[in-house]
Amino acid sequence: MSIQPNFSQTELAFIKESNQKENNTLTPYITVDNFPKLGLITACRFLEWVSCNPDGVISLPTGKTPEYFIKWTKYILENWDNQRGKEIRKKYNLDKCDKPNLRNLTFVQIDEFFPISSRQANSFFHYVNKFYIEGFGLNPENAILINSDEIPLAGGRHFNEVFPKLHVDLTLRFREPNDDLEKIQQESIYLIDKWCGEYEDSIRAKGGIGFFLGGIGPDGHIAFNTRGTHMYSATRLTETNFETQAVAAGDLGGIEVSSNRLVITIGLESITYNPDAVAIIIAAGEAKAQIIKDSLESPLNNIYPATSIQKLKNGRFYLTKGAAIKLTDSLDSYYSEGEWTWEKTERAVMSLCKKLKKYGDRLKLEDLKKDKYTAMIPDLSENTVEKVMESIIAKMKKGTERQSNEVILHTGPHHDDISLGILPQITTQLQENSNEAHFSVLTSGFTAVTNTFIIDTLLHTKKLLDNNEIQMVKYDDFFEVGYKLKTDKDVYHFLTNVASENHNQRLRGLCHRIVRAIVGIYEVKNQQSLRETINDLISILRNSYDGEKNPSKIQKLKGMVREFEEELVWAHFGVQVKNVHHLRLGFYTGDIFTEQPDKKRDVEPILELLRKVKPTILSLTLDPEGSGPDTHYKVLQATAEAVRQWNEEENLENFRIVGYRNVWFKFEPFEANVIIPVSLGDMSVMEDSFANCYLSQVNASFPSYAHNGKFSTVAKRIWVDQLQDIQLLLGKNYFYLHESAKVRASHGLIYTKDMNVEEFLTHARELEKSIEGFI
Template identity: 75%
Template sequence: MLTNYPLSPAEEAFLRDSGITKITSKIPYLIVDNFPKLGLMTACRFLEWAADNPNGVISLPTGKTPEYFIKWTQFLLENWEKKKGMEIREKYNLSQVKKPVLKDLQFVQIDEFYPISSSQKNSFYHYVNKFYIEGFGLDPKKALLINSDGIPLAQGKSYREIFPDFKVDLSLRFREAQSEAEKLKQESIYLIDKWCAEYEAKIREKGGIGFFLGGIGPDGHIAFNTRGSDLFSTTRLTETNFETQAVAAGDLGGIEISANRLVITIGLETIVHNPDAVAIIIAAGEAKAPIVKASLESEMTNLYPATVLQKLKAGRFYLTKGAGVKLEDSVERFYTEGEWTELKSERAVLDLCKKLKKYGHRVTLEDLKNDRYTALIPNLNEKTVNDVIKSISEKIERGLAEEKNEVLLHTGPHHDDISLGILPHITKQLHENSNTAHFAVLTSGFTAVTNTFVIDTLKNTKRFLDEGRIQMVRYDDFFDTGYKLKMDKDVYHYLTNVASGNAEERLRGLCHRVVRAVVFIYGVKSTMELRDQINEIITVLKNSYDGEKNPKNIQTLKGMIREFEEELVWAHFGVQVKNVHHLRLGFYTGDIFTEQPDKKRDVEPILNMLRDIRPTKLSLTLDPEGSGPDTHYKVLQATAEAVRQWGEEEDLSNFKIIGYRNVWFKFDAAEANVIVPVSLGDISVMEDSFTNCYLSQVNASFPSYAHNGKFSTLAKNTWVNQLSDVQLLLGKNYFYQHETAKVRSSHGLIFFREMDVEEFLREARELEKSTEGML
């Protein structure tokens, strides 16, 4: 037995599959290779439990995290006695389990924004009804749900009457109301508190939650129990913190909304009230690794809410390898299992420098022998650190190498991914005239543009039309063919006025492109029709709730705004519009769960682009674990298949693939095989181009939980921190005394991996195998 508590048969099978032989954390965990397989493991455990507890009380999560849990649960139930289902059941110890019947399970909703209409598709109430009550065939009469519309308030009024601005001031719990309106708010808050207490009591009347499944937030929150929550907390109306608001921004239409929206959540004590409960936290991706480590290896504390699972015999964490990478057990396995590699030596020495806060040239042989992991380096001697220094230096030399006569195709899942990932490297390539560069964004990216931004832009477009300042609409052929011409002129006009500092004319450049987009999308044939169409779009957006999925035409308009922004960035370097490609792959729909890439619809556009451009180098975001924004790994799958098919037509023996990461995921210096120095000038170009060109993103309506601001600042911080790590090994004098000016001027570093086709396809294939047969 590897843990303090016995595992279920399904868990034992997944543990055996993982090859893990030692677990020392305070809460048991299981690790799988990738995000889809995480869903399979969770589904197997759920169905195993449901078979034994047909009337049990369940509480399941919302959001994107449970996507594959839901899909695998439905797949296994539909294929229980079919070949594929039986193969999975046999492999994971479910062959003797009777097919579960879910209809009598009692569902408990974990949390909800407050206030929010239950009819909104971005409410958790709607999600629960769609994916669990309907999707799993549960009985709605046996469910405890959080419906904002049904919670009684003062004088029987609705929340729209009591809280017309959707803001609930919880200070009214403790202070005197200053007006009649505040008295109604105060009374309503007390009534909500009463409702929450009754909700808690109903859960306890059922005996507590029997099966709990939840994700974990970047601050460690489970449900909406954020960092600092009382370990004995119960169901309540509460505020959230920035990290939680940043994560919720995508659901609610921007941080401007989520920062002011309260939540109703079950408490930590609610989750663990039933001592026999199965409580599972699922986490995927290296971004979650620090909080997973803290939650699994810390004593029970309100700083890490998930530590409350230590109270349960069946408390578990289910993880992808990336999410578990910082665990002491994982670090131990990395260094002690399998053959010793150069990667292990580099990582061990780099980590030792950080642990000792010593520069590499000051690390002694005694230091190496005294460290648990550097002591494992074969043939350890006085030259060991120098060997690592030489290896890292060679990576920097590769990052300095001149590239000539290359056809470069840089791709990104979203607009700004390429820029935030490897812009300084691209800048160097573009300065060489013998190179040809193309840029391709593979999805529309419309979800990152707020309704407010579009409304404001359309109002300005109308103003310019009224003032006669969009002259192109007067040309006879404009509404037939003219709107397709001179796209580069819009870009040049815009950037000229960035240079001159003329914000009004810069805005006019954007509005020119918006006019072209509206004519293209809606097929308008006159200036009058154009005005009418703009008014109609504004009306639709004003009547939409925040976070609502837009009609397809408005999605296209938002996407074309983002496409213009991308063209602006590369025009900084003289790249023409024709060399910036917008693929708008069809799987990207704005739904909570996007489709898997389709081999015809989503692969053919990429394959045709490869055939047309015939690149010698291709860059892409490398997330083979499939754990981050789902667009990343779905684009990776489609690109890998296109490269594979192209390889059947062409000799790709000299074709290189650059795998980069940006603000969501990071390589360390040991993983990367190319390191590119970044100067203050490079940083300035990246930050300036982001601020001046990605207009829809400057206000950071959908920020990273790691930074309350622009992604460009987060990218800069990443590059600077990566320099600090390498500088500790190489020493500062390596940089400021280097013979190359580019290295002497470096104040940041970019890490990426250059691969051949075979290596790339091998990584991508592992992710594809994890979903085969299900979708």
């Protein structure tokens, strides 16, 4: 049964601002424009609640999701009585509240990996202490925390002794131990279970959680209550599923670690025990849209753990518009409000094809009139579907046009973003000799390289040095200038041995580049020093825990591995190293919360590249909500500012910007204006180049939650799915009987958005406004 919304004054202000009219879901929700704004509404509601409950019990999330919640909370408190603070408080109905005092709040830690040392910076215990206890000025004596180092185990032992490989076998709860170590482990598991029960008791003794804030996982989990969790679950030691392990891989240093680690989590009943609790789930981006629809429009259901929030009169979802895009309310508002656009017609007709599982040419006028959305189309007629088909065909025609005499600068936030996003389009551009192509990855990307990969590569490099198989170190000038020269040769050597399938020689090409990088970074002057430096690096990495932030020089070394990989990909098509630009923007630091782009440090390098290359076409990832990885939207803002400044210097009337999306954030066909056919050959080139060049990524230590494997496979599946959507409208025969071989060969499609400068800057401007307080 639906609970009638009882919104607070702050919530009402945001509802008014977003012009939200409908709220017909089983749990009330509020939408905002973008990810940073999600932090603002959450901070305001939190401070409103604390003002009325200064001795209350709170439970707040960890990870990257609460970045803007934390920043806005501190910002508002620090500026409470100045002009800016007063403006924010008045706008969002906080002006009647007393300034909150957070000191006497009781903090409840939501979850933790187990086992993990509380001293590790990637433990949630460390996060909570740094950002909430210290960051918010809470009283640590009031905190109810999960410290793995202090949870009692058999004989007073430490978890490193009880679980030497950090693996906990929960089958010991129900079976006989096989040896003495398993007896100790079984006793320890029972002690952990006892501790979890006491943890739950300590929360309930306080009356339960009064203010809960949490994100939602791709499978719908809240805290670590994954799909299938019982609605009355309490604090416990438990396993996780693949989707959760994939999301946690970034925290723990790889899926190899996260899949081997259990968690301690509060339960769904822990969250809803206090009937007066304010429980808020936040979600951003279209990638979460389906699980949000399922969680908000389904009755209480253990398949969707977040439906448990329905039990609370003050349960809420705060969503970006992208995350809410599939809600029935959102669809009704989209179609009924404002002027009717051609985009709405396209979307309504294509959605009806899916709903009825009918090809476009089989849709009858009667079908359109019966559907509540297509029935709204102005001048609805027998020709409506045909016009939509013509519109999509025009987009496909644009996607098959050959470009010539263009200077094209392809950019990506991370290495492999460009390839996974639009490689088939790029190969066509590179086949035209009159085009000049450049590639630039804007961050170092070192966080995607595991310690294990670098250790293995360094060990192999040592072996090659010992066997005198790295000849270049013997040249007299190598340690002075030679290490900087002939980098194209490393690339050529590597790819030649890809062709000959000589794995060892291919690996030798990588080791050559590793040697060059080490000499440059550590200013090595001779072979002996080179060996000593390699030994030191191996020692440092072996003594680092998985997921630990590396020293800056090791970060740079990892980044240069990724840069080499990117050079290899584009060398497949004859692109020289000098046309692959590595910008290494400074905001990318490997910290849990990276800085906002700085106009000098981060914008100037992009602007200089634009001035140098003078592109006529610029490609970039387009995430207007700021809901993908934080690197994406920070790069978008830096690029937008660089384009804005360049536009003031040059006449960019004919300059085009191509927005693409990849495995993180996808276009719908009605949003895109260019549709590019993808052949099996294109897919094969993409998969092969990924597997052969992105060596640090082949084992998928940081996989997508959608696939336990390489990102190239995820990209290919997206392209195939996008073809199926268009096939349902145009019919399969449109493709296999087409006059163009390129269209006949289509087994996937890519969607992009072609924009002029003003259109692009408009996309970026709204996101910029939402984070002005921090820039």
